[in-house]
Amino acid sequence: MTGFGVNAKKITIRTLKGLRSLIKPYLIATVAIGTSVTTGDLICQYIESHKKNRKGVITITPSSPSSSSPLSWWDRKRSRVMCTAAVFVSTPWSFTLSRIVERLFPGTQNIQIVKKILTNTLFAPIGISLMFTSVILLNGHTFREVKRKVKNDMPKTFLAGTCYWPLVSFLNFRFIPLDYRPIAGSLAGAIWNVYVSSAANNPKLNPDGSIQIPAGPAPTLLAESGGSAVPALQEAWRTLDDDNKKKDR
Secondary structure, eight states: OHHHHHHHHHHHHHHHHHHHHHHHHHHHHHHHHHHHHHHHHHHHHHHHHEEEOTTSOEEEOOSSTTOOSTTTTOOHHHHHHHHHHIIIIIHHHHHHHHHHHHHHSOSOOHHHHHHHHHHHHHHHHHHHHHHHHHHHHHTTOOHHHHHHHHHHHHHHHHHHHHTTHHHHHHHHHHHSOGGGHHHHHHHHHHHHHHHHHHHHHOSOBOTTSOBOOOSSOOOOOGGGSTTSHHHHHHHHHHHHHHHHHHHHO
16 A cells, blocks of 8 residues: 555656646647737738738628728627637647647657647648637627538638748758747748638528528628639738729829
8 A cells, every 4th residue: 555655646746747847838838829819800801801802992790780990890709719819729629739749759850740649630621620619609600600601612612721830840840859840830821810810700691590691781701712722822912012002082
């Protein structure tokens, strides 16, 4: 019994030390991913609300028709939902997956990096589906809408990600230490999250699950700009550039 008690104590101490060593990197990952997703959502909302019509004139679609604020385009509830989903869903998933992948394929040799990238790519549909699920449920909808959303939008979002993330992941795995990869990944993720925010929040749903029909001009949906990340990003930069030119006049 004495030997068993000593071993149990050692195991407990070792476990507590291991958990303590994860607190700092987990907090870093939480802040990095939460900031990245929220920033991407803000940029996405700005771009979607500044729609260019056929005559080349930019019209601003406010989130609230009665608002005259300079930030009338900002849907605060949408940002809260995206941030909440990032902190409580995306962070645990991403953090756990990154630790498992590093344990399975340690090192920065090219073959190990390729294995990490392939593993991340294999599990990417789960991460995307978790984000879509949390956003739909936090907006008050049911698992029926979740199923429809994942079925319709997850495959094209996954394909868009394969055009962007492999190179980012290679650079991250090759040059960035494990504990700081969430920061580097989140810097690149801010760009990707512009696309994800559009994909996760559009089309907007009524309480009964039906698609909302906007009263005014419908915003430009980045997730539908050609069906991949590259045209979507081109549309984003074009919108920002047009808006800056308008301000300079």
